Amino acid sequence: DTGVSQDPRHKITKRGQNVTFRCDPISEHNRLYWYRQTLGQGPEFLTYFQNEAQLEKSRLLSDRFSAERPKGSFSTLEIQRTEQGDSAMYLCASGAGLAYEQYFGPGTRLTVT
Amino acid sequence: AQSVTQLDSHVSVSEGTPVLLRCNYSSSYSPSLFWYVQHPNKGLQLLLKYTSAATLVKGINGFEAEFKKSETSFHLTKPSAHMSDAAEYFCVVSDADSGNTPLVFGKGTRLSVIA
Numbered sequence: 659d660t661g662v663s664q665d666p667r668h669k670i671t672k673r674g675q676n677v678t679f680r681c682d683p684i685s686e687h688n689r690l691y692w693y694r695q696t697l698g699q700g701p702e703f704l705t706y707f708q709n710e711a712q713l714e715k716s717r718l719l720s721d722r723f724s725a726e727r728p729k730g731s732f733s734t735l736e737i738q739r740t741e742q743g744d745s746a747m748y749l750c751a752s753g754a755g756l757a758y759e760q761y762f763g764p765g766t767r768l769t770v771t
Numbered sequence: 772a773q774s775v776t777q778l779d780s781h782v783s784v785s786e787g788t789p790v791l792l793r794c795n796y797s798s799s800y801s802p803s804l805f806w807y808v809q810h811p812n813k814g815l816q817l818l819l820k821y822t823s824a825a826t827l828v829k830g831i832n833g834f835e836a837e838f839k840k841s842e843t844s845f846h847l848t849k850p851s852a853h854m855s856d857a858a859e860y861f862c863v864v865s866d867a868d869s870g871n872t873p874l875v876f877g878k879g880t881r882l883s884v885i886a
Binding site for chain 2 (some may be wrong): 661662691693698699700701702703706712716749751758759760761762763764765
């Protein structure tokens, strides 16, 4: 299967700890997005990369959040000093060229205790 | 700013009866519109998309949606519900002038199918 993959699928951490998630997009896709989904809500945009350049960040992305996409391949999303409000599903999506649709990975479910 | 409003948080239908999931959009630009489905413990899957071509769009698994600019609507329909259709459905809008923009999701409609 060559879809979008995310690791880990589940993460439980204590408040104040740092966590890092990884996303591997579909190999030929140059666009990569991170979204966050809380219970009962639709996904909300966090940030977007085109190749290795981070082109857009949402106001939801506080200074505790940082994302990278070295070499325009996989991406990491790090949350520092986690808070209980960070508990959510973190989704990664990728897209190719000028195509509008995005393909989503299975997500990483974060629980902050 | 773009937004979508899914008019029902939960829809329940009997197996074999038609499905209608309602969505209204707001966009300053020519929109691209999508429906995604999310089954429990599975990733979001694209059902269908509208990108300024034909206003009646056919998707996977027998679903279709009609873009109505005058009503700013993009309702999702299926003639006959199947048990496997039970899932969360999201109406999504994006800026049609650029394929690079993020997707804006509605809050979702949970579809239940009763045997």
